[in-house]
Amino acid sequence: MKGFLYGVLPYIASTILVGGTIVRYAYFERNWTTKSSEFLSKRDSKWGNPLFHLGLLMAFGGHFVGVLVPKFVTEMGGTDEHTYHLMSLIGGIPAGILFLGGFWLLLKRRFAGSDRMKVNTSQLDRWLYLVLLITLASGMLGTLSNIPGAFDYRETISPWFRSVLMLHPDVSLMDEVPIVFQLHMVSWMLLAMLFPFTRLVHCLSLPFEYFWRRDIIYRRK
Amino acid sequence: MKIKAQISMVMNLDKCIGCHTCSIACKNVWTNRQGAEYMYFNNVETKPGTGYPKHWENQAKWKGGWELKDGKLQLRSGSKSERLLKLFYHPEQPEMDDYYEPWTYDYESLLSSKRKKHQPVARPRSLITQKRMEIKWGPNWEDDLADGESVRQDINLKNMAGEITMEFHDLFMKYLPRVCNHCLNPACVAACPSGAIYKREEDGVVLVSQDGCRGWRHCIPACPYKKVYFNWKTNKAEKCIFCFPRLENGLPTICTDTCVGRLRYMGVLLYDMDKVKEAASEPEAGNIYHSVLDILLDPHDPAVIEAARKEGIPANWLEAAQHSPVYRLIKEWKIALPLHAEYRTLPMVWYVPPLSPITRRMEADVYLPEVHDMRIPLAYLAELFGAGNTGVVAQSLQKLLDMRLVMRCQETGEEIPQRLAEDVVVYKDMYRLLAIAKYKDRCNIPAGISAKSQDKLRELQGTCGYNCPGGC
Numbered sequence: 001m002k003g004f005l006y007g008v009l010p011y012i013a014s015t016i017l018v019g020g021t022i023v024r025y026a027y028f029e030r031n032w033t034t035k036s037s038e039f040l041s042k043r044d045s046k047w048g049n050p051l052f053h054l055g056l057l058m059a060f061g062g063h064f065v066g067v068l069v070p071k072f073v074t075e076m077g078g079t080d081e082h083t084y085h086l087m088s089l090i091g092g093i094p095a096g097i098l099f100l101g102g103f104w105l106l107l108k109r110r111f112a113g114s115d116r117m118k119v120n121t122s123q124l125d126r127w128l129y130l131v132l133l134i135t136l137a138s139g140m141l142g143t144l145s146n147i148p149g150a151f152d153y154r155e156t157i158s159p160w161f162r163s164v165l166m167l168h169p170d171v172s173l174m175d176e177v178p179i180v181f182q183l184h185m186v187s188w189m190l191l192a193m194l195f196p197f198t199r200l201v202h203c204l205s206l207p208f209e210y211f212w213r214r215d216i217i218y219r220r221k
Numbered sequence: 222m223k224i225k226a227q228i229s230m231v232m233n234l235d236k237c238i239g240c241h242t243c244s245i246a247c248k249n250v251w252t253n254r255q256g257a258e259y260m261y262f263n264n265v266e267t268k269p270g271t272g273y274p275k276h277w278e279n280q281a282k283w284k285g286g287w288e289l290k291d292g293k294l295q296l297r298s299g300s301k302s303e304r305l306l307k308l309f310y311h312p313e314q315p316e317m318d319d320y321y322e323p324w325t326y327d328y329e330s331l332l333s334s335k336r337k338k339h340q341p342v343a344r345p346r347s348l349i350t351q352k353r354m355e356i357k358w359g360p361n362w363e364d365d366l367a368d369g370e371s372v373r374q375d376i377n378l379k380n381m382a383g384e385i386t387m388e389f390h391d392l393f394m395k396y397l398p399r400v401c402n403h404c405l406n407p408a409c410v411a412a413c414p415s416g417a418i419y420k421r422e423e424d425g426v427v428l429v430s431q432d433g434c435r436g437w438r439h440c441i442p443a444c445p446y447k448k449v450y451f452n453w454k455t456n457k458a459e460k461c462i463f464c465f466p467r468l469e470n471g472l473p474t475i476c477t478d479t480c481v482g483r484l485r486y487m488g489v490l491l492y493d494m495d496k497v498k499e500a501a502s503e504p505e506a507g508n509i510y511h512s513v514l515d516i517l518l519d520p521h522d523p524a525v526i527e528a529a530r531k532e533g534i535p536a537n538w539l540e541a542a543q544h545s546p547v548y549r550l551i552k553e554w555k556i557a558l559p560l561h562a563e564y565r566t567l568p569m570v571w572y573v574p575p576l577s578p579i580t581r582r583m584e585a586d587v588y589l590p591e592v593h594d595m596r597i598p599l600a601y602l603a604e605l606f607g608a609g610n611t612g613v614v615a616q617s618l619q620k621l622l623d624m625r626l627v628m629r630c631q632e633t634g635e636e637i638p639q640r641l642a643e644d645v646v647v648y649k650d651m652y653r654l655l656a657i658a659k660y661k662d663r664c665n666i667p668a669g670i671s672a673k674s675q676d677k678l679r680e681l682q683g684t685c686g687y688n689c690p691g692g693c
Contacts, residue, residue: 033436033456038314040349040453049309115350116317119453205435207308207414211301215411216497218225219419 005186006160007169013189020196021204035199041114048105055099059139062091067161071154085149096140103136128198131190138184151178157185223494224518224529226538227405227425227569228468228487228666230477231550231557232398233655234575235621236484239365239396241265243476243485247400250475251462256454258323258348261360262461263476265398268605269375270363272397274319277447278561279376284313285445286408286564287501294502294565296411298443305414313442317453321358323348349453366394377604393597395575397605400476401448401461402560402568403427405492405513406501409460412443418458425569426463434458445564471668486654487664488545489538490569491518491529497567506563507610513559513567517552520545541667546654547571554643554651556617558606573655574602574614576621616642624648624655 025032038045066088074084107129110117146153160173174182195201247263266272280286284298298304298313307313326343334341347354366372403420407427410418417433418440420426429440429449434457440449441458449460464474472478477485493516500512518525520542529539542548550557550573557571577597593599595618602618603611623641627648630637637645654662 029432031455032432033434035456036436036438036451038311038438039317039441039451042314042316046310046312053309115352119349120456202435205415207305207416207435207437209416210305210414213416216406217410217416217419218422220422 002174003171005182006164006171006174009186009189010164010169013192017192017195020193021201024196024201032201032205033199034202034205035120037110037117037120040116040120041109043113044105044109048102048109050102051098052102052106055095055097055102058091058095059099062088062095066154067158070158070162081152082149084154089143089147092143096136096143100136100140103133107133124194124198128191128194128200131187131194135184135187135191138180138187142178142180142184145178145180151181153177153181157181222525222528224491224525224532224534225422225425225494226529226534226542227403227490227492228463229403229425229490229547229551229569229571230400230474231486231547231571231573233484233486233573234395234397235573235655236482237265237396237398237575238482239265239267240481241361242479242481243398246475246479247461250464252459254454255348256452257450257459259317259320259360260450260452260459262448263398263400264360265396266361267363267365267367267372268395268397269378269393269601270366270368270372271374271376272363273360274315274447275358275371276319276374276376277445280445280564282313283315283442283445283447285443285447286566287406288565289502289504292502292504294498296408296443297445298412298439304412304439307439308414308437311438311442314438315441315447317349318358321360321362322354324354324356366392377601380604380609381598381600393577393601395577395597397560397572398476399446399448399560400474400570401427401463402446402566402570403461403463404569405497405516405567406565408443408445408564408566409440409449412439413437414439418449421465424463424465424468426465426468427460428462428465429458429460431455431457431459445561445566446568468666471666473664473666477664483658483663485663486546486550487666488547489520489542489665489667490545490548490551491520491525491534491542492516493518501565501567506608507613509562509565509567509608510559510610510613513562514552514555517548519552520548535667537667541665544665546658546663546665549650549654554620554647556620556651558613558617560605561608562606563608572606573621574606574617576618620648620651621655624651628652 075081079087110121110129156173156177160170163170163173174185177185191200243263244261244265248261251262252258252260261273264273272278276282280297286297287294288297289295296304298307324345324347326345328343331341331343345354345356346352362368363372403426405425407418407420410420410427413434414437415433415435417430417435419428419430421428436451436456436458438451438458440460441447441451443449444460449458451457452459464472464476467474467478473485473487477487496516500509500516503509503512520526520529520539526539529542547557551571557573559568559571562568575597577595593615599611599615599618602614603609606617607614620642623643627637627641627645629635641648
């Protein structure tokens with residue numbers, strides 16, 4: 001089972017993530033959208049949406065450092081384990097609060113707000129919100145339960161993730177990982193598989209080109 | 222000088238009877254589908270009134286269009302970075318209730334009802350939630366001043382210097398049919414973060430690429446006329462497409478075609494693309510009208526013709542520009558005016574302002590009134606069509622009155638007064654175009670952009686081999 005979850009599933013998930021996204025962009029660009037619901041209801045969107053996205057950016061940054069940067073690199077930089085753990089908590093807990101708080105507001109407006117929101121919520125959206133909730137909650141719970149620092153994910157999960165990236169998965173690294181972190185692992189892989197088929201794709205369309213394009217666009221037929 | 226061609230429209234408001242045939246034709250052709258039920262690419266408003274969507278003219282609320290900031294033209298919604306922060310939540314984006322919640326009726330209940338003491342009724346049901354609903358507002362709630370209270374909220378009334386109370390003795394109204402203005406300086410295009418909205422080089426039609434649109438929805442508040450809509454089903458923006466499939470075949474838009482008052486005119490204008498920004502940056506809002514007239518070029522001027530040829534404007538388009546009914550109304554006779562020029566988008570749908578009955582106190586004395594004695598206050602028309610400049614509206618109305626005077630003198634044999642601004646022949650031409658012109662005279666659309674490739678094919682005659690038009 002562990003062999004499948006940590007040796008095979010990551011590759012299935014990333015194949016669906018990359019392949020599905022490419023196929024959707026190439027053949028179904030017409031439905032590539034943020035799926036904005038602000039037109040239907042503005043309620044709770046004012047705070048919920050910016051908070052959620054801000055928390056997401058912070059969490060993403062934290063994960064980038066914690067997962068991709070090997071431990072010996074930060075230690076060479078003079079950050080010992082205790083300092084690193086403290087910094088990750090100082091950054092991670094506020095990020096999680098913003099992220100979850102924003103998400104709670106968004107859940108509220110979508111499922112307990114205006115009736116009109118139903119036309120913006122497909123069955124797949126419901127699954128997406130469930131998996132996203134599990135991912136967020138397990139991540140937050142993992143961080144909180146690990147405040148004493150007994151479990152060092154930078155000696156287990158992060159090397160495993162990098163071994164997956166190197167196409168040489170070391171499943172044994174995941175043997176001693178607490179259940180809440182394991183839940184986090186499985187749910188983000190599910191999320192990656194949902195990604196190409198949901199509104200999440202809009203994060204790939206951040207319109208940076210807007211800054212250097214001219215105001216009025218002329219185009220030939 | 223960089224010359225572009227623009228398909229433009231003029232509406233002669235004197236002849237609009239507010240029948241909504243244009244809106245219904247447009248709706249049946251373009252927006253009778255889920256997600257678009259609430260959209261009217263073409264709608265007819267009664268003015269005064271708050272309009273569709275409610276208060277669309279109140280730019281303090283929507284921050285639509287452009288403004289001059291330290292002499293520089295900038296979208297009213299702020300700088301690019303300010304606007305990108307609104308990706309997550311856009312405070313100025315209209316909600317469905319600003320338009321109305323679309324509904325249908327439970328017609329089935331009329332057929333399936335059991336025998337009852339009272340007539341069965343078909344109750345309204347929301348097309349969004351599918352639940353029973355109470356109708357509180359509709360696309361045309363203020364038709365013929367129907368909602369007296371909201372009518373008084375018209376921002377143009379508030380902006381007028383004078384006191385208009387809309388009490389019975391000074392009541393007035395007129396109709397205002399509205400489509401996308403296919404502006405020369407469109408704010409929706411400039412506001413789209415994805416660059417999905419563009420102006421077609423060939424005919425100036427402003428379109429939303431349904432592939433490129435990402436649903437960032439910035440075009441909707443940015444358009445000061447609120448003529449870009451959010452489709453809640455596809456989650457992309459949609460707008461009036463000027464019936465471009467018809468234009469390409471040399472036909473006018475469906476709203477023009479079906480207009481029972483025959484008040485719409487369509488044709489080609491040539492303009493200098495290099496000077497668009499300069500014209501939109503005119504410091505005095507009341508003079509924007511004049512600066513737009515300056516960039517509309519005379520299609521008979523040899524230098525213009527030469528430059529247009531160089532730009533690749535096909536011969537049949539140049540010919541259409543020379544016989545363009547809208548050019549005569551806008552530039553030659555100067556009787557058509559742009560709607561809310563102060564938004565600085567340089568709209569390319571123009572309006573001949575309406576004459577109206579004269580006020581009661583004048584009625585007994587004269588046959589034709591002075592422009593200042595009209596029932597619709599000149600200041601009100603100036604808010605709509607003159608960016609507050611009453612002079613340009615008065616000039617247009619005076620010509621319309623003089624045209625009537627000339628035609629009257631012709632019938633009665635009276636002498637035509639000397640004070641007229643134009644030659645008598647001009648008034649007669651004006652009469653012909655405004656009153657009795659046939660379909661072909663009202664609409665002169667050169668057949669298709671494809672005409673260009675035909676020209677290319679002709680150029681290729683006699684050369685060796687077979688090539689693709691445009692060299693593919």
